[in-house]
Amino acid sequence: MRISIVGSGYVGIVTGIGFAELGHDVIFVDVDENKVNLINSGKPPIYEKGLKELMQKNKGRYHATTDYDEAVNKSEITFICVGTPSKEDGSIDLRYVESASKGVGEALANKDDFHVVVVKSTVIPGTTEGVVKPLIEKESGKKAFKDFGLAMNPEFLREGNAVEDFFNPDRIVIGVKDEKTKSVLDELYKQFRCPKLFTDIKTAEMIKYASNAFLATKISFANEIGNICKKLGIDVYKVFEGVGLDHRINPAFFRAGIGFGGSCFPKDVKALIRKAEELGEDPKILKAVIEVNEKQPLKMIELLKKHIPNLANRKIGVLGLAFKPDTDDVRESRAIPIVEALLREEAKIIAYDPKAMNNFAKIFPQIEYAKSSQEVIDKSDAVLIVTEWREFEELDYSGKIVIDGRRIEKAMREAKIYEGVCW
Structure with a gap:
């Protein structure tokens, strides 16, 4: 055709x-x-x-x-x-x-x-x-x-x-x-x-919103359970491995961490909330999904300050700027609120992403961008892992403070001080 x-x-x-x-x-x-x-x-x-x-x-x-x-x-x-x-x-x-x-x-x-x-x-x-x-x-x-x-x-x-x-x-x-x-x-x-x-046409429109809202809900639910597990000393990934074996539930999207971004989930859930309110409904679950997601990335800053209480003039590395790996899209990236919070704390930031640095620099031209991921580790006092790019699984994290939002196994094993957001 x-x-x-x-x-x-x-x-x-x-x-x-x-x-x-x-x-x-x-x-x-x-x-x-x-x-x-x-x-x-x-x-x-x-x-x-x-x-x-x-x-x-x-x-x-x-x-x-x-x-x-x-x-x-x-x-x-x-x-x-x-x-x-x-x-x-x-x-x-x-x-x-x-x-x-x-x-x-x-x-x-x-x-x-x-x-x-x-x-x-x-x-x-x-x-x-x-x-x-x-x-x-x-x-x-x-x-x-x-x-x-x-x-x-x-x-x-x-x-x-x-x-x-x-x-x-x-x-x-x-x-x-x-x-x-x-x-x-x-x-x-x-x-x-x-x-x-x-x-019919309206049903097709709604299927898209219901699908994205449900997947976003699974992520925020996993993060809420993860936050509880962190304080109990429980591995949330093992929890959801067990939960996901239930054929009624399915394991997809139970990746606890720092939340969802991108061009779809945040926008679509907010639009559905707004439409529901126009119709006189109060979509409490959908509102909670967004509330959890907006708070979740800031847990990285809380964990970082446990080990470096005063971030002023400290060099903080940010690994990953795209909202997910294998894209250069930074729309609603969880790196955005994290960098904003670091700037409020007057930290010095050095960041790296394999594909998204040009797009991120349009939002934050004032921060330093590294030529490689290893340069971020070498030049920083602490490293935040924000996007799970595959190359981050091969870095040398030994001797570093690492706050991990995406569960990079090598960082867990090698870092001098390691904190996972939900584990």
Whole structure:
């Protein structure tokens, strides 16, 4: 098929290049000319494991443009994959979704053929039909489900594993209303051997939020249990090894530590809280998930001050700045509140991350960035392990004070003084 992708961030670029690998022709449309130029030169606009190689392999099957008319008129399906960041009150900012909907609608006004528009951006239930649909109808002069198709197809891609997840999904969820759109998307996804769930559009939107909220809840629950275990001298990882053996529970996401970050979990849980409050509900569990997560990284500072009570002018090393390994994404990284707290204590900071230092330096240009992870250890009075990059498992921690937020076994064995956040 011929597919257009609006937005070339993590979801858009991985989805588009994934479809190109499966034999489809793909057009990316983005307002950022720098991203357009990078894609057209075969370079990924973000770091994601395996993406660069796929882009090189599939040159000729995709290109990028800033022109909605070209993208929509030369494709049969358009995926809207733009960001939905948080507003200050926790609700989602729909400006990019609205802009994409208008652009697609204007382009559809010049097209006679039936065209399917699929929302892949994470949006609160009711957004596809309440915001996207009327904007496309207004700009195109056409009717949804009659003149053009409209669907919701949430993404379940893990940053750092997004390419693998695209080709090997746990499930594909598609919210549709008309049979023609359903048949088009059924055909598009026929190569995938996983459960495919067709629902109404609002249900598909809610499945994404419920999934992320539950996974975030598992993390905060593990951290609460971990905090208790720390004070009892119990290994929380052994606890959850035992808990996870229960087939009703599943061991995934029970990694106690310093909490979750990234572009999805914090934003999506906050958006769901805000929507619930608008509906007159008080989502106490979801609020507690966020409260635990915001406090958890600061436990590293508490543990550090047990061993260095006055941090002023002390050199503190920070290993890991991305919100998780195998990505350069620092959105909601747990390193952010940790560095902020160290700066308030007037500590001197030296930090290192294999991929995320340029992005982190945009937020904290005032701290020192090392050329290697070993340099951080060599130059610091104490080391905080914030992201579990594989290379951190091979460092020499002997003679150092180490506060570990991610359970690096070698640090546990070698450090002069070792403190795990929850163990």
